[in-house]
């Protein structure tokens with residue numbers, strides 16, 4: 001397909017970063033960006049779901065990836081982790097391929113994508129996340145078991161360490177996967193809808209954990225579908241609908257106009273979400289909007 005055909009295929013593309021010259025408009029170079037995506041196109045059965053995606057993710061931020069169902073959010077994360085083939089484009093993790101940097105990345109997959117009937121207990125799942133360090137052949141040493149237990153403790157799951165994962169609630173399963181990512185001591189975390197199907201206590205625990213990770217300078221890229229909580233939970237937003245519609249600090253980018261561009265006219269909760277945000281005390285008073 002010619003570049004002209006490409007550019008007319010989607011006309012809501014008004015944010016192109018990083019540039020092909022090697023430094024994005026937000027000043028991030030491929031080397032300094034935790035995740036750097038350049039001209040990424042992914043297709044399933046020849047039907048593109050991501051199209052020329054360009055994105056440089058800043059370090060130390062809690063970043064929400066937001067967009068309608070089928071926008072390609074999960075595919076974006078999977079493409080960054082080499083879990084789906086790319087039709088074209090590059091992804092770099094701190095300037096190198098994922099293959100070379102996988103030790104820097106912790107991944108929390110969508111809960112529904114996991115086979116919870118697999119006969120392992122919570123501790124095994126966390127320890128399995130350490131196999132990269134341990135090696136598949138060696139038995140899990142006491143040191144790694146302790147590390148896995150420490151991570152379970154961080155998410156209040158110590159009492160369930162020996163329980164089969166099929167016998168955990170949705171919230172507990174999610175905590176186990178967070179513990180697994182934590183045990184990896186990553187610099188970049190990619191999480192796919194971690195809040196889906198969890199109870200209020202787990203949601204709070206996840207939010208606290210995200211803050212902790214951010215305070216430790218980690219970068220968290222989180223697929224998130226609940227627009228109402230975006231401004232409270234995240235300080236950076238990527239609006240995605242096959243392409244990056246906009247990305248930047250939440251207060252700059254999470255606007256009704258950008259949300260409309262991303263979702264089309266489909267979402268009635270949009271103005272409520274933006275209204276809630278406009279009341280946020282962190283905003284300077286001049287920028288607060290009145291609810292129409």
Ligand code: ADP
Nearest residue numbers: 044045049067068069070071072073074075076
């Ligand atoms: P989102 O996470 O934003 O809901 P996805 O990345 O899951 O979007 O999916 C984007 C599009 O790709 C959807 O239309 C979905 O049906 C399609 N898709 C996702 N995974 C596959 C797959 N393995 N095979 C074929 N189509 C897929």
